[in-house]
Amino acid sequence: MNLLPLTPTGQTPPRVLTIAGTDSGGGAGIQADTRTMALCGVHALVAVAAVTVQNSVGVSGFHEIPPQVVADQVRCVAEDIGVGAAKTGMLASSGIIEAVAAVCREVGIGRDTGTPLVVDPVAASMHGDPLLHTEALDAVRYTLFPLATIVTPNLDEVRLLTGVTVTDPDSARTAAEALHALGPQWVVVKGGHLRTSPSSTDLLFDGERFLEFEAGRIATGNDHGGGDTLAAALACALAHGYTVPEAFEFAKEWTRRCLEASYDLGKGHGPVSPLWRLS
Secondary structure (H helix, E strand, C coil): CCCCCCCCCCCCCCEEEEEEEECCCCCCHHHHHHHHHHHCCCEEEEEEEEEEEECCCCEEEEEECCHHHHHHHHHHHHHHCCCCEEEECCCECHHHHHHHHHHHHHHCCCCCCCCCEEECCCCECCCCCECECHHHHHHHHHHHHHHCCEECCCHHHHHHHHCCCCCCHHHHHHHHHHHHCCCCCEEEECCCCCCCCCEEEEEEECCCCEEEEEEECCCCCCCECHHHHHHHHHHHHHHCCCCHHHHHHHHHHHHHHHHHCCCCCCCCCCECCHHHHHC
């Protein structure tokens, strides 16, 4: 695959901000984001929105960071260091979502600025454990999505946000149209969780064009952090100035390679791994 260009030693690389929750098991969340960012050669900035208690088996609890503290983290790094692109992950509550949206508008992060925003609307872990309060779905729809350069929900999140259950290409297009109507510049309907399909086909839509990105399925149960990794790689490519379709093509191939390199960990699902980049 074509990797992102590396900054010469001693020069400042592109900076990418993740606003998300931690994963004590190290497989997803901020830990997955920063692994991919480092191995894509960018400098990772972090705003912690929640601290989860989880391992390879599931999430047993989480603690929300006060919304003002989350916003302050974003503001302080944006004003001092600068942000080339940003992504959101687990934001947990409507209060945090509203604070993040407000500070992004304040510092110039989002679809109508020079700093692209990838919104991964994390609502539940891969084990089905809730990571977003139900009442916060409206804040995702009407406060966060209109700021997004691109949104990257999985199929369960698509159903929660739009009411559309994706079962085939036609329903994927219906879902993409419903997501785009909420305000983001681009949407992707990911096909990885459509287990009845022999391939993993992701659908990208900007209100006019439908673009399909197909890849063969990889036979592994070790896919923890796959969605975070995709969104993080997408943000890294956008920070390098890639167009959204170019950035998504890179992110999909990056995630496929991370799935191929995934490994066993604990008693449950192991993580996808960008460590292949080291070899």
